[in-house]
Amino acid sequence: MEKGAVTVSAPGKVILAGEHAVVYGYPAIAAAIDRRLIIAVRQGKKSKRYTGLVEFALSQILKPGEVVDLKIKSKLPIGSGLGSSAALATALVWALKPSLSVQAKNRLVKIIEDYQHGQSSGVDQVIVRQGGMLKFQRGKFKPVKLKVKQAILIDSGRPKETTGEMVKNVAEKKPVTILKKIGQIADNWSPGLIKENEWLLEQLGVVGQKAQKIIRQIEVIGGMAKVCGAGGIKAGSGMLLAHHQDQGKLLKLIKQKHWRYLKVSLGEPGVRYEKN
Ligand code: PMV
16 A cells, blocks of 8 residues: 555454344354455654544554554445444554564454444454454354355445444343344354344344335345344444345345445455555
């Protein structure tokens, strides 16, 4: 990206199954996608003032008085369930602290992720780091081989709530049976289970009206779709993972309705240093 800079890229992610339940120790299936965030860092060069998550991250990563100049480019929509904050935190730590051990880097990323999301399960930071497709449970993960190599993601609008607020909403209900069923879906995942997974997420109360309306229209033509992150109630619910046996039919509906969508490939590489 820039000569003389350390450049790092990190992928976004989708949760194919298990969001919310993963916070309670049930498994989740996640995949890294081919939309990346890229950061180029020049140490010692006077920086502009950063705000929000970047400001907090720098306060955790840099020593007092240390200055850096950052150039950040991202193809990930912010706050839509595609792991933009995990990609940002991971890329920043990898770019600014290349000599730290992976464990030490992970600890820093977790502090930044927890600042953004409240207590998180850790699935986002693991998939962004490792890449590929993973089954994640209680901090442990293993690669999974799935036939699905691509996904269609439909934008139901940016949620008004943060991930932390959505996780708190679920915690207040303590819906043990629903969480357990979501966990069972993640254990034996295939695209055909998206419909049931969505129905359970609606019972959890994480899917807003706007997203439900889109999903019902997809179901009318024989397809299915689900929220693929924390969701949202007051406005949008983030990106929806959509599936149809006949992808042409799904794309036709998307175009007819003028829905914004992304076609992403799954199982992409995790965080990596890029050549300048
Ligand atoms: O931040 P999002 O939208 O990618 O959602 C993360 C998944 C949750 O299960 C809702 C939270 C977590 O920490 O696992």
